Amino acid sequence: MATATISTRQNIRLTAQRLFRERGYSAVGMRELAKEVGIEAPSIYNHYKSKDDLLREICFDIADQFFEAFKAIDPEEKAAGKKLRSAIKGHIHVIAGNLEASSVFFNEWMFLEEPHLAQFKKLRHEYELKFRDLVDKGMKRGDFKTMNTKLVTFTIFSALNATYDLYRTNEKLTEDEISENIANLLLKGLKN
Amino acid sequence: MATATISTRQNIRLTAQRLFRERGYSAVGMRELAKEVGIEAPSIYNHYKSKDDLLREICFDIADQFFEAFKAIDPEEKAAGKKLRSAIKGHIHVIAGNLEASSVFFNEWMFLEEPHLAQFKKLRHEYELKFRDLVDKGMKRGDFKTMNTKLVTFTIFSALNATYDLYRTNEKLTEDEISENIANLLLKGLKN
DNA sequence: TCTCAAAACTAACACTTGTTCGTTTCAAAA
DNA sequence: TTTTGAAACGAACAAGTGTTAGTTTTGAGA
Numbered sequence: 497m498a499t500a501t502i503s504t505r506q507n508i509r510l511t512a513q514r515l516f517r518e519r520g521y522s523a524v525g526m527r528e529l530a531k532e533v534g535i536e537a538p539s540i541y542n543h544y545k546s547k548d549d550l551l552r553e554i555c556f557d558i559a560d561q562f563f564e565a566f567k568a569i570d571p572e573e574k575a576a577g578k579k580l581r582s583a584i585k586g587h588i589h590v591i592a593g594n595l596e597a598s599s600v601f602f603n604e605w606m607f608l609e610e611p612h613l614a615q616f617k618k619l620r621h622e623y624e625l626k627f628r629d630l631v632d633k634g635m636k637r638g639d640f641k642t643m644n645t646k647l648v649t650f651t652i653f654s655a656l657n658a659t660y661d662l663y664r665t666n667e668k669l670t671e672d673e674i675s676e677n678i679a680n681l682l683l684k685g686l687k688n
Numbered sequence: 689m690a691t692a693t694i695s696t697r698q699n700i701r702l703t704a705q706r707l708f709r710e711r712g713y714s715a716v717g718m719r720e721l722a723k724e725v726g727i728e729a730p731s732i733y734n735h736y737k738s739k740d741d742l743l744r745e746i747c748f749d750i751a752d753q754f755f756e757a758f759k760a761i762d763p764e765e766k767a768a769g770k771k772l773r774s775a776i777k778g779h780i781h782v783i784a785g786n787l788e789a790s791s792v793f794f795n796e797w798m799f800l801e802e803p804h805l806a807q808f809k810k811l812r813h814e815y816e817l818k819f820r821d822l823v824d825k826g827m828k829r830g831d832f833k834t835m836n837t838k839l840v841t842f843t844i845f846s847a848l849n850a851t852y853d854l855y856r857t858n859e860k861l862t863e864d865e866i867s868e869n870i871a872n873l874l875l876k877g878l879k880n
Numbered sequence: 881t882c883t884c885a886a887a888a889c890t891a892a893c894a895c896t897t898g899t900t901c902g903t904t905t906c907a908a909a910a
Numbered sequence: 911t912t913t914t915g916a917a918a919c920g921a922a923c924a925a926g927t928g929t930t931a932g933t934t935t936t937g938a939g940a
Binding site: 727731 | 886887888889890
């Protein structure tokens with residue numbers, strides 16, 4: 497029986513993710529976080545430089561995962577529909593595997609302090625451009641109907657990024673069910 | 689020239705909407721809010737009972753507007769597509785007319801205190817059911833393809849509710865452009 | 881001009897915020 | 911058994927939290 501002993505650092509991280517998601521970054525105090533972990537507030541500083549440092553680790557870890565998922569898309573695939581479907585599935589897969597952290601990523605990033613805030617926005621924009629490029633190429637190839645690219649990409653992200661709180665209320669849905677349904681709906685909407 | 693003189697109460701409300709949206713409810717202090725209005729913090733309490741009271745007014749005002757918009761849908765219309773399109777347009781219209789307040793509605797409602805928090809959730813659920821019913825009827829009529837109703841409704845809301853920050857980055861888009869595009873995309877995706 | 885209520889003010893309370901300091905505890909390496 | 915560095919601790923700081931009490935200012939109606 498492999499009893500996974502969790503380090504205090506991991507414990508802090510996981511608890512922070514949960515609390516930040518449940519109550520919001522600025523509403524969660526270091527004392528409350530510490531209490532939930534089972535230590536005193538100052539002890540947290542043996543593992544993290546600051547509250548912001550904690551938020552930063554959470555947000556940038558998720559950012560990395562999104563980029564990694566995108567890299568896994570087959571570069572040989574030409575059909576825009578299949579390519580976008582793959583990107584959508586990868587994106588949702590990251591969310592599904594990090595429900596709490598991704599919720600923090602989406603809703604609490606604004607509390608990042610400079611210079612990390614600017615860095616975060618840049619990464620986010622880069623990632624959005626990758627999707628927009630997929631949509632754009634699909635339209636130029638004639639696979640997708642020609643529409644306002646920015647607006648379409650925005651709508652796709654809106655649908656994908658909200659999936660994290662789909663698990664909370666609808667536990668019965670599996671990741672595949674969710675991503676299949678959403679991908680089908682969006683791709684059919686895009687089709688030429 | 690009708691120089692619209694704004695009451696202090698309105699001023700507080702509008703400033704609160706802006707600050708709550710920009711920085712988050714719990715990160716905005718009463719002193720900061722007061723300063724932005726041009727008064728001292730205790731003076732706010734001549735107009736609002738508490739910070740929560742302010743949030744409550746903002747959130748429930750938007751809730752009312754969503755319900756009002758829904759009422760305006762032609763009850764004689766039978767085609768599910770047209771009906772849903774009308775609901776989508778009404779929903780987006782409320783957001784477009786209340787960019788800051790609706791952002792607070794979507795992102796800060798969790799800070800409402802009981803019993804208003806429970807009341808808010810109830811209203812929100814009722815409203816979601818109205819949309820879900822539209823989707824459901826459309827499927828049963830054969831206008832829409834049969835899919836997981838909850839999931840589909842959720843996806844629609846995700847797309848609609850994110851429009852508030854579409855204006856921030858893409859000022860050139862008009863409300864009609866936005867709602868037409870999103871409605872077209874979603875309705876085509878739903879079609880049988 | 882006087883009145884009176886609405887709305888502004890200053891001062892303060894009780895508590896919480898993130899964080900630092902200096903010390904003690906602890907567990908593994910020597 | 912001694913050493914050593916990591917990690918825990920209690921106490922404290924300076925600043926900020928929402929809010930109340932009591933007082934003064936303000937401006938419209940009588």
